[in-house]
Amino acid sequence: MTVKKIAVLTSGGDSQGMNAAVRAVVRSGLFHGLEVFAVQRGYAGLINDDIRPMDLRSVGDIIQRGGTILQTARCKEFMTPEGQQIGADNLRKRGIDGLVVIGGDGSYQGANKLNKLGINTMGLPGTIDNDIPFTDFTIGFDTAVSIVVDAINKLRDTMSSHERSSVVEVMGRHCGEIALYAGLASGAETILVPEVPFDLTEVSQRMVDNFNLGKRHSIILVAEGVCKGEDIAAEITKNTGIEPRVTVLGHIQRGGAPTHNDRILASSLGDFAVRKLIEGESGKGCGIIKGELVLTDIDKVVNTKREFNMELYELAKRLSQ
Numbered sequence: 001m002t003v004k005k006i007a008v009l010t011s012g013g014d015s016q017g018m019n020a021a022v023r024a025v026v027r028s029g030l031f032h033g034l035e036v037f038a039v040q041r042g043y044a045g046l047i048n049d050d051i052r053p054m055d056l057r058s059v060g061d062i063i064q065r066g067g068t069i070l071q072t073a074r075c076k077e078f079m080t081p082e083g084q085q086i087g088a089d090n091l092r093k094r095g096i097d098g099l100v101v102i103g104g105d106g107s108y109q110g111a112n113k114l115n116k117l118g119i120n121t122m123g124l125p126g127t128i129d130n131d132i133p134f135t136d137f138t139i140g141f142d143t144a145v146s147i148v149v150d151a152i153n154k155l156r157d158t159m160s161s162h163e164r165s166s167v168v169e170v171m172g173r174h175c176g177e178i179a180l181y182a183g184l185a186s187g188a189e190t191i192l193v194p195e196v197p198f199d200l201t202e203v204s205q206r207m208v209d210n211f212n213l214g215k216r217h218s219i220i221l222v223a224e225g226v227c228k229g230e231d232i233a234a235e236i237t238k239n240t241g242i243e244p245r246v247t248v249l250g251h252i253q254r255g256g257a258p259t260h261n262d263r264i265l266a267s268s269l270g271d272f273a274v275r276k277l278i279e280g281e282s283g284k285g286c287g288i289i290k291g292e293l294v295l296t297d298i299d300k301v302v303n304t305k306r307e308f309n310m311e312l313y314e315l316a317k318r319l320s321q
């Protein structure tokens with residue numbers, strides 16, 4: 001039986017492009033003759049029954065906005081089987097038989113549970129972290145990387161004037177993708193990520209060698225999943241006497257207008273999720289691999305660790321000498 005009523009929610013850390021994805025789900029659903037609902041505040045709204053019907057105008061003027069008009073939550077109660085059952089029941093009592101969850105790896109876990117409770121659920125990768133497997137990119141990652149690159153450009157100006165080094169801490173809960181892409185794009189000398197072991201004595205020695213070769217400033221990019229930027233800077237000072245300045249970019253990375261890449265990705269994936277629900281698919285994560293839209297069993301997505309791109313990592317290292 002094909003779906004007739006669907007709902008959409010955003011969950012976990014917000015990311016730029018979530019609004020574009022919500023717009024795509026709502027408008028594509030209405031275009032195909034479905035009734036479309038929105039759940040406010042992610043899984044918390046599902047449990048609290050905060051669900052409302054959407055029309056074409058409900059998603060006007062949002063494609064360019066960061067954040068999410070549906071708001072989001074990190075909801076402990078939904079981690080329990082009881083919470084998940086309440087959420088599924090609230091959908092069912094309205095006759096909603098399909099759900100699009102826009103969120104990160106944690107939200108995918110929740111989506112998987114709902115699917116097992118009989119709700120036809122699709123996951124859209126919405127997180128700046130780019131930590132979801134079976135998609136080249138997640139919605140928000142491109143914008144977050146652009147923000148980091150822009151910040152490093154600015155830091156470079158003052159670092160080179162003062163012949164200083166900078167430690168920049170970026171987001172990425174257990175994941176070095178933002179650090180990797182931003183590091184390569186901004187020419188950072190050192191990129192520290194949780195996926196690759198490193199030796200701070202070596203990092204320190206390289207800074208000294210580079211200094212002796214005439215390099216007067218350097219950028220060390222550290223993913224928050226490794227440790228605090230402050231701790232890296234303190235260790236470098238202990239090893240070399242150099243006192244790097246520390247910048248923690250924090251939630252700045254999650255705000256602002258999405259790039260055109262994120263808007264296009266969000267629009268394509270949102271529409272894809274709806275079309276696949278109509279075709280009878282459920283329990284799938286939607287992604288894009290080498291430009292192709294793909295579906296992967298959500299069970300497989302949540303049980304697979306994303307592979308780290310060592311080639312890009314090595315390239316960044318070679319080119320920053």
Ligand SMILES: Nc1ncnc2c1ncn2[C@@H]1O[C@H](COP(=O)(O)OP(=O)(O)O)[C@@H](O)[C@H]1O
Binds near residue numbers: 074076078107113127
């Ligand atoms: N194992 C799980 N089972 C059910 N729900 C989960 C599970 N893990 C996370 N969630 C739900 O998804 C929400 C978002 O997850 P979180 O990891 O905070 O963000 P993200 O989805 O961005 O990775 C959590 O607050 C929780 O409600």
Ligand SMILES: O=P(O)(O)OC[C@H]1O[C@](O)(COP(=O)(O)O)[C@@H](O)[C@@H]1O
Binds near residue numbers: 126127171
């Ligand atoms: O917004 P909070 O709750 O401070 O969480 C910060 C975390 O959220 C993120 O920005 C995004 O992660 P998720 O997509 O998993 O929510 C992480 O990079 C960071 O560790």
Ligand SMILES: [Mg+2]
Binds near residue numbers: 012127
């Ligand atoms: Mg996550």
